[in-house]
Amino acid sequence: xxxxxxxxxxxxxxxxxxxxxxxxxxxxxxxxxxxxxxxxxxxxxxxxxxxxxxxxxxxxxxxxxxxxxxxxxxxxxxxxxxxxxxxxxxxxxxxxxxxxxxxxxxxxxxxxxxxxxxxxxxxxxxxxxxxxxxxxxxxxxxxxxxxxxxxxxxxxxxxxxxxxxxxxxxxxxxxxxxxx
Amino acid sequence: xxxxxxxxxxxxxxxxxxxxxxxxxxxxxxxxxxxxxxxxxxxxxxxxxxxxxxxxxxxxxxxxxxxxxxxxxxxxxxxxxxxxxxxxxxxxxxxxxxxxxxxxxxxxxxxxxxxxxxxxxxxxxxxxxxxxxxxxxxxxxxxxxxxxxxxxxxxxxxxxxxxxxxxxxxxxxxxxxxxxxxxxxxxxxxxxxxxxxxxxxxxxxxxxxxxxxxxxxxxxxxxxxxxxxxxxxxxxxxxxxxxxxxxxxxxxxxxxxxxx
Numbered sequence: 316x317x318x319x320x321x322x323x324x325x326x327x328x329x330x331x332x333x334x335x336x337x338x339x340x341x342x343x344x345x346x347x348x349x350x351x352x353x354x355x356x357x358x359x360x361x362x363x364x365x366x367x368x369x370x371x372x373x374x375x376x377x378x379x380x381x382x383x384x385x386x387x388x389x390x391x392x393x394x395x396x397x398x399x400x401x402x403x404x405x406x407x408x409x410x411x412x413x414x415x416x417x418x419x420x421x422x423x424x425x426x427x428x429x430x431x432x433x434x435x436x437x438x439x440x441x442x443x444x445x446x447x448x449x450x451x452x453x454x455x456x457x458x459x460x461x462x463x464x465x466x467x468x469x470x471x472x473x474x475x476x477x478x479x480x481x482x483x484x485x486x487x488x489x490x491x492x493x494x495x
Numbered sequence: 496x497x498x499x500x501x502x503x504x505x506x507x508x509x510x511x512x513x514x515x516x517x518x519x520x521x522x523x524x525x526x527x528x529x530x531x532x533x534x535x536x537x538x539x540x541x542x543x544x545x546x547x548x549x550x551x552x553x554x555x556x557x558x559x560x561x562x563x564x565x566x567x568x569x570x571x572x573x574x575x576x577x578x579x580x581x582x583x584x585x586x587x588x589x590x591x592x593x594x595x596x597x598x599x600x601x602x603x604x605x606x607x608x609x610x611x612x613x614x615x616x617x618x619x620x621x622x623x624x625x626x627x628x629x630x631x632x633x634x635x636x637x638x639x640x641x642x643x644x645x646x647x648x649x650x651x652x653x654x655x656x657x658x659x660x661x662x663x664x665x666x667x668x669x670x671x672x673x674x675x676x677x678x679x680x681x682x683x684x685x686x687x688x689x690x691x692x693x694x695x696x697x698x699x700x701x702x703x704x705x706x707x708x709x710x711x712x713x714x715x716x717x718x719x720x721x722x723x724x725x726x727x728x729x730x731x732x733x734x735x736x737x738x739x740x741x742x743x744x745x746x747x748x749x750x751x752x753x754x755x
Contacts, residue, residue: 340574436752437610437619444606444689444736445576451690454534459690 338445339471345403345432348415355442356471357430358399362494363467367439367448369406369458370414378480379462380422386464387428389483390491398491400429405439405450405458447476466490520547521673525751528628528638531724532691541624544751548621548629551664551675552600552683552746553612555592558583561612562590568608577607581739598663600681600744606736609684613747620686621748623731627724630678632671639671640721649723652679661742678723682730684745691732 339356346352364383368376383400390398404410415431418424424431434442443450450460466475466487475490525545533539562569570582571589583603587593592601604612606620613619621629633639640646652667667676677683734740 335575338576340576437614440686441607441610447735449689449691451687454538 334470334472336473337471338442338467338473341441341445343434343438343442345430345434345438346412348412348419348426348431350412358401358467359471360469361397361399362394362469362474362491363399363401365401365403365446365465365467366463367403367405367443367446367450367460369404369460370410370418371406372457376462379464380424382464382480382482385481386483386487386491389488394491395428398428400424402429402431403439403442404431404433405443405460407433407436407439409456446473466494468494519550520747520749521550522546522750523548523625523629523672523674526628526637528631530624530627531721532623532627532728541628543624543628546621546625546748546750546752548625548672548674548748549746550669550673552681552744553609554598554664555586555601556597558601558604558612559590559592559597561615565611565615566590568611573608576737578605578737579739581741582608583739585741595660599661600664600676602661602681602741602744603739604684604744605739606684606688606734609745610686613745616747618747618749620684620745622687622752623685623691623728625748626677626683626685629670629672629674630724632674634668634670637671646721646723649678653723653726655679681742681744682727682740684743685731688731688734689736691728 339354339359341355343355344352345355345357364386366379366383368379370376380402383402387395387398387400404415410433412433415433419426419429419431442448446463446465448461448463450458452458462478462480464477464479464484464487465473466477468474474494475487477484477487479487523543523546525543527540527542529539530541534541566572567574568577569589570578570584570586573582581603582605583589583601585593585596585603610620631638631640633642633645636642636645662680664680665675667679669675670677734743
């Protein structure tokens with residue numbers, strides 16, 4: 316226990332949310348699939364795969380989840396335990412907590428490591444901006460949005476961005492291996 | 496000493512009066528119009544709810560007042576992810592614009608900083624459709640885009656040399672709605688600047704293997720003769736949210752958003 320405490324202290328000393336390029340400097344509050352509110356930097360200290368999606372998306376968004384799952388499956392168990400997966404909805408009107416919860420259940424996501432989250436419209440814009448994700452609402456209620464999986468370093472700095480869908484991008488896996 | 500106090504008091508009240516005057520807004524009635532960016536293939540019209548828009552762009556003086564209460568947006572304090580190195584580089588110090596710039600539109604501001612400013616007023620940036628809708632008006636008509644004389648006037652404004660000093664705000668005639676400086680002074684940030692997707696979407700049209708964008712619709716630009724507006728779209732979609740530009744400013748809006 317004492318050793319764990321020491322390790323945590325060391326981690327806290329090394330990993331800071333105010334690293335110059337950390338996206339965690341953005342002040343944004345998310346609500347997860349269980350209705351719990353937390354700051355964008357909830358997974359500070361972990362390598363995080365983050366993407367933006369909308370629940371009613373017919374094609375690329377299910378594929379985004381598949382892509383993140385194949386990365387999860389590909390990495391070694393020790394690395395997997397450290398990793399966190401964050402999906403932020405760009406559709407706050409329709410992606411309610413209940414909808415997110417339903418999606419987490421139907422896709423059998425392990426919520427100890429996976430978070431489906433929603434936030435207000437303004438925060439969606441800002442998060443998309445720091446992640447370099449473009450989106451646009453369509454008249455039918457759907458969205459055009461860039462399908463990018465971003466790897467965040469433990470301090471929240473963008474380590475790699477991949478637009479490879481369907482399989483685990485080898486470049487992203489390599490970047491993941493370089494994470495502390 | 497008493498004279499100094501008095502002078503300061505006078506200066507403050509004058510500055511406050513100026514700030515209040517320039518953030519005056521005008522109600523823009525809702526309506527329908529054809530954008531140069533159709534919302535989806537086959538959908539021509541865009542519907543807008545009524546909203547309020549600043550009559551003039553935000554000035555250096557107004558931005559300086561904002562920095563007093565939110566100093567984290569000063570150029571010496573701002574986080575690197577929220578602005579590039581050119582941010583407010585035309586100011587004489589991190590807290591002060593040059594005197595001659597006070598009533599000129601604030602430029603060299605990033606989307607993040609512009610958004611924060613508007614939020615401090617309980618407002619937001621206008622959406623692209625809101626901006627385009629209001630900018631379609633001539634001095635006399637709600638939609639002046641088919642008026643050759645108006646179109647020529649706009650092009651004349653755009654051909655102004657980029658080396659000239661920016662005019663002070665309110666230097667162009669009010670349009671149909673009473674809004675000034677939409678053309679011929681600065682480029683302006685909009686809330687959804689990064690979502691215009693023009694080049695990316697067109698480039699990837701018809702290539703199902705490269706699915707960087709989720710969604711069925713590809714945007715196409717219409718009204719190719721509407722050169723000045725298309726230039727703006729090209730400009731905005733090339734900017735990242737942390738970028739700044741020497742002629743890139745903004746104004747704020749409140750009220751109904753489009754697309755709902």
